[in-house]
Amino acid sequence: MGFEIDQKGFYGEFGGAYIPEMLYPNIRELEENYLKIIGSEQFREQFRRLLQDYAGRPTPLFRADRLSEHYGTNIYLKREDLNHTGAHKINNTIGQILMARHLGKRRIIAETGAGQHGVATATVCALTGVNCIVYMGALDVERQSPNVKKMKMLGAEVVPVHSGNKTLKDATNEAIRDWINHPVETYYIIGSVVGPHPYPDMVTRFQSVISEEIRLQLAEKTGRDFPDYLVACVGGGSNAAGAYYHYLDDERVRLISAEAAGMGVNSGQTAATSLLGRTGIIHGSRTLLMQDEDGQIQEPYSISAGLDYPGVGPLHSWLAKTGRSTVYAATDEEALQAALLCTRKEGIIPALETAHALAVLDKITPGKEETVVVNLSGRGDKDMETYINRLSL
């Protein structure tokens, strides 16, 4: 079975471009050009150089000895938290800002939930000297004030979104509306492997530098270029897509996705999209999403702002549906404890999103000789307030 996108922009039954006609020329322009641009010598050189000299790649693959001992297996952490701006998000925004430049677009828009993608976008816009407008739910603007300030310091305009539930999905709607109203000069830097084709595939390709490096680093460290288990958290799913990419067709590697169960999968306060969602359309993509009986999209809940997206990238819907990935859900509490364990055993404070991937180590049973790679997608600086409150520090 193939896990690459097909000619029409689908992974099996998921994906596509369900967009109003107003957006068609923009999406078409991107679709016709993105592979050509990504494949060009000039783009590849620019992308490689910025990833290396600006983002700080390659990120280390670190053998977590004490965690390995704790779980009785061999655990490696892919240190995406060491990237500039603190997470894997920068891989994508570097790729897309170069894409925008190649397409001749000078006005950048983006959506953000917790503000991580907003900061990563504002960062590359400052770097390249282009205008940046970030849409952010009004509730999130209140909750994530340090990131709002960072974006402003970077020169971005942060627009609070008051429609709907005033969170990530509404910010995404508003960014798409902005694009409809300014179709010619604007480029939309979407933050995950979601949205209409070709975004899911394009963002996956930009993030695939993660699995490219894992392969080389694992070979060097273990003499074998693949792990037995590859674990990543999934909100929209960009860090997971990037970590999985070079192993998608390699059935020796078990792909383990961690979703946010919030207060519990069946509590009504959850973001376990692939477990609870039904196929539908969100932000231009056919995918699994959390919705009520009438097809109204529901607001998810998770302690981690980066995982509370009501949909999931179409690639992940397809991986889950075909059984290529196994999806586990970790609760807020499990994630908090896993974050504490990682911090105490390895001296690494992970992001709350990443903590969900770490929590899954309690749910799988790798053997003593087996190798587990956890994609440590981001660092926990932004989550200190939650850690302080919830762990009574």
Next chain:
Amino acid sequence: MNRIDQLFREKGGEILSVYTTAGYPDLNDTPALLRALQSGGTDMVEIGIPFSDPLADGPVIQQSSQVALQNGMNLKLLFSQLTGIRSTVHIPLVLMGYLNPVLQLGMENFLEKCREVGIDGVIIPDLPPDEYEARYFELFKKYGIHHILLITPHTSTERIQKIARLSKGFLYLVSDASTTGVKSEIGRHQIEYFQRIRKMDLPLPGLIGFGISNRKTFRTACMHAGGAIIGSAFIRAIGEEGPLEEKVKRFISSIRV
């Protein structure tokens, strides 16, 4: 004959179509609104199915959708409110809604219900023409429901030809690159676009929507197409205080004498 075709055949031009969000301003207002619109002289009504995430809509229609959802409107309830509407309302009725709620009901089920209550056409802005052609073309034909597609000033000539071939009843000419209710003027480049469409001699009439909000813009639209669709301006008008029938009457007479 489909009432939309009949309308265009009998009237030819200056068609006024009004958009109203189902379940707004109050949950049970829609049937009375349809009757008021008909007696006020509206030629056709586009009934919006409220959706939590209306991508193509500006603030006014978004807000009305949110209120309608809070009021408890949903697709099943809308169909039950529309049951029997044809004993009093005879103008063409079009349902406008986003794809997801329709898919959750099931496309065939949806079309069957449309036929049952007397809906003449459907607009689903986020259903791409290719997918419509591949998956649903035959189904719409089977139930005799017109599928109405959109074009914009940025749609290429080749694509306009294709969309015009797939669209039935009329072609929805989006006046400018915008979401609904955001722009209120018709400028020169838009008129050039309308003229370009007219010269293409397409096999079906066009109605202009987005940015039509008053008598002046309606008149301009009528000069360049079969008529126009008014949405946000109407939603704003019925959102004000006062008896519904009066608000509708006042609004329609502000658009045309």
